[in-house]
Amino acid sequence: MKGLMPLCWAAVGALAVAASAVALGFVLNPSGRHTPQHQQQHKDNDREGPSARPQCPYDPTKRKGYLSWDDYFMAIAFLSSERSKDPNRQVGACLVSPKGVILGIGYNGFPRGCSDDKLPWAKKSRNGDPLETKYPYVCHAEVNAILNTNHASAAGQRLYVTMFPCNECAKVIIQAGVSEVIYFVEKKISASDSTYVASHKLLSMAGVMVRKHRPQKNQIVIDFRE
Numbered sequence: 455m456k457g458l459m460p461l462c463w464a465a466v467g468a469l470a471v472a473a474s475a476v477a478l479g480f481v482l483n484p485s486g487r488h489t490p491q492h493q494q495q496h497k498d499n500d501r502e503g504p505s506a507r508p509q510c511p512y513d514p515t516k517r518k519g520y521l522s523w524d525d526y527f528m529a530i531a532f533l534s535s536e537r538s539k540d541p542n543r544q545v546g547a548c549l550v551s552p553k554g555v556i557l558g559i560g561y562n563g564f565p566r567g568c569s570d571d572k573l574p575w576a577k578k579s580r581n582g583d584p585l586e587t588k589y590p591y592v593c594h595a596e597v598n599a600i601l602n603t604n605h606a607s608a609a610g611q612r613l614y615v616t617m618f619p620c621n622e623c624a625k626v627i628i629q630a631g632v633s634e635v636i637y638f639v640e641k642k643i644s645a646s647d648s649t650y651v652a653s654h655k656l657l658s659m660a661g662v663m664v665r666k667h668r669p670q671k672n673q674i675v676i677d678f679r680e
C-alpha cells in the first residue's frame with residue numbers, strides 16, 4: 455500500500471501482488487484493527503462478486519454485489535494511477551459523460567516523447583534547482599484524462615480523480631466544461647497552501663460541483679490467475 459495519504463482511513467489504490475493476483479482496493483481500514491459493523495456489511499457485500507456461489511438457474515433476479523457507477527469509475531481512476539512512474543505520488547483520473555460513457559482516462563506522467571528515465575522524479579533538488587525536480591515537467595492525471603478524450607466533448611462531464619485537483623488542473627477542468635469533480639482524498643490544506651485554496655476558489659466560482667467519493671465496496675479484486 456502506498457503511503458502519503460493524509461486521511462487515516464484512505465489509501466490510494468492498494469496493489470497487492472501475491473503470486474499473479476492483483477487486488478485493487480478502497481482500503482477503509484488499513485490499520486487492520488477493529489472493523490465497525492457497517493464495514494463488516496461492506497465485507498459481506500464484497501462476497502457477492504464473480505467468485506460468489508452460482509445463482510440458482512431458475513432465479514430471475516439480477517446479480518447482487520455489482521459495482522456502483524461511482525465505484526466503477528473511481529476504480530478505473532485508481533487502476534490508471536498504477537501506470538504512473540512517480541515514486542512519491544500516483545494519481546489517476548477518469549472523465550465520464552452524463553450518460554456514463556468513459557471519455558478519457560489519465561495518470562500523472564511526463565509528456566509523450568519525454569523520457570521517464572532522463573527527466574527527474576525527485577520532489578526536491580539538493581542544489582535548489584527546480585529543473586532537477588519533477589514539477590516543471592509532469593502532466594497531471596486530470597489534464598491527461600481531459601486531453602486523452604476519445605469523444606466529442608459534452609457539457610456535464612464528471613471527472614473522477616484519486617486526489618483533489620490542484621489549481622492548474624482546476625483551470626483546465628473548468629475550461630473543458632466539466633460539471634462535477636468526484637475525488638477520493640484531499641491533501642490536508644492550510645491557509646498558506648495557495649495551490650489548493652485557489653483550486654477550491656476557482657471550482658466554486660465556476661459552479662463546478664465537488665464531492666468526496668463514498669465507496670460502496672471495501673475493495674475490488676482483479677485476479678489474473680486462471
Ligand SMILES: [Zn+2]
Pocket residue numbers: 594595596619620621622623624
Ligand atoms: Zn493538477
